[in-house]
Amino acid sequence: MRFILRRIGFYLLAFWVSITLNFLLPRLMPGDPVTRMLSRSQQRLEPQQIEALQQMLGVNGGPxxxxxxxxxxxxxxxDFGVSISRFPTPVTEVIAQQLPWTLLLGGVSLVIAVVLGNLLGILAAWRRGGLLDSVAPPLLVFIGSFPYFWLAMGxxxxxxxxxxxxxxRHAFSVGLTPSWDPTxxxxxxxxxxxxxxxxxLVSIGGWMLGMRNTMIATNAEDYILMAEAKGLSPSRIMLRYGARNALLxxxxxxxxxIGFIVGGALLTEVVFAYPGVGYQLLAAVQGLDYPLMQGLFLTITAAVLLANLLVDLVYVRLDPRVRVA
Structure with a gap:
């Protein structure tokens, strides 16, 4: 319980730091968002309009x-304010429209890479020196050395x-209405x-190599030798004794x-014009939409912190040694 409370406290502290940085960065930059937007758009506004924009962005010059x-x-x-590029839509509404597509893309990619990469690593380590162990790791690591966006463009x-x-391009064909219809x-x-x-393709090599190396070390443990001496089947030893402990x-x-997957998904979304957080973030940067940029940055940070907290809670369940730490 103490471990869980310590981890929750750590992630709450990290989230507060991210909120504080999100607050300070626009204010530490020279000038203010309103001045930079007006200089780029070359529009002339009345002082009352400028003050209203500064008030909306929360940079009205106060301490x-x-x-x-x-x-x-x-x-x-x-309340993240109102999006400038999609005025008068609130930032939370814009993020709510784009976030499910990023979660779909990143979630599907992560699950496939983790499951397939770990399975290949287990098989490669169990049959060390075989064809899979000799060919797959260097090939997948070589493919993984390419940037996400380069492979996406190819x-x-x-x-x-x-x-x-x-x-x-896009997440679905033009003319279709989002629904749960099979089409x-x-x-x-x-x-x-x-x-x-x-x-x-970029991430699976790292998962396979990590699992392979951990599985090789696990195969040398005494409980693996004991299981073999008891006459258990190789598949049971591999999955129940070796892989189960190597998965930690x-x-x-x-x-x-998850942070790297989200970062890669951002660039991939831009290449495929996929309507997720990454594609929206590029549009926000190009349109100098500071409220939307701040909301997106904070949403990504919160998602990564929450995912790490859930992983820590799962780890407590899988590894009893952590509970007494």
């Missing part, structure tokens, strides 16, 4: 110690432009193949890898 409590209150109540050109096997679900799955494939480091890595 930070007066603005900070109000900013904390608004963030904790889910897959888009080969399978989308040249062969025409997959859609080129719409199938169309979404078809649009998901290439973006997810590019992320899986992989569970920890899942939480840390």
């Amino acid at each position: 930070w110690w007066q603005e900070y409590p109000d900013y904390l209150r608004r963030v904790l109540t889910g 897959a888009l050109y080969l399978f989308g432009v040249m062969l025409g096997w997959a859609p080129l 719409f679900i199938g169309d979404v799955a078809a649009h998901l193949v290439l973006p997810a494939l590019s992320i899986v 480091p992989s569970v920890t890595s899942i939480g840390m890898s």
Whole structure:
């Protein structure tokens, strides 16, 4: 219980730090968001309009110690302000429209990479020196050395432009209305193949190599030798004794890898014009939409922290030694 309370306290502290940085960064930059927007758009506004914009963005020139409590209150109540590029839509509504697509892309990619990578690592370590162990790790690590967006552009050109096997852009075809209809679900799955494939190919090598190395060390433990001496079947020893204990480091890595998956998904979404958080973040940067940028940054940070907290709670269940720490 003490371990869980310590981890919750740590993540609450990290979330507070991220909120504070999110508050300070626009205020530490030269000038203010309103001035930079007006200089880029070359529009002339009345002083009352400029003051209203500054008030809406929370940068009305007051002392930070007066603005900070109000900013904390608004963030904790889910009020990120109004999006400038999609005025007058609230930032929370914009994020709510885009976040499910990023969760779909990142979640599907992560599950496939973790399951397939760990399974390949287990088989490679159990049959050490075999064909799978000799060929797959270096090949997948070589593919994983390419950036997400480079592989995404290559897959888009080969399978989308040249062969025409997959859609080129967006999350579903134009003219379809989002629903739980099998036709719409199938169309979404078809649009998901290439973006997810590019992320899986880049990340699966690391999962396989990590599981392989851990599994090799686990195979040398005394309880594996005892299981073999008892005459248990090789498949049972591999899965129930070896893989079960070798999975613990992989569970920890899942939480840390979520940040990398989300980062890769951001670039992949831009390549495929996938309507997720990454594509919306690019539009917010191009449109100098500071409330939306702050809301997106904080949402991504909160999602990564929450995922790591859930992983820690699962780890307590899987490893009894942590409970007495």
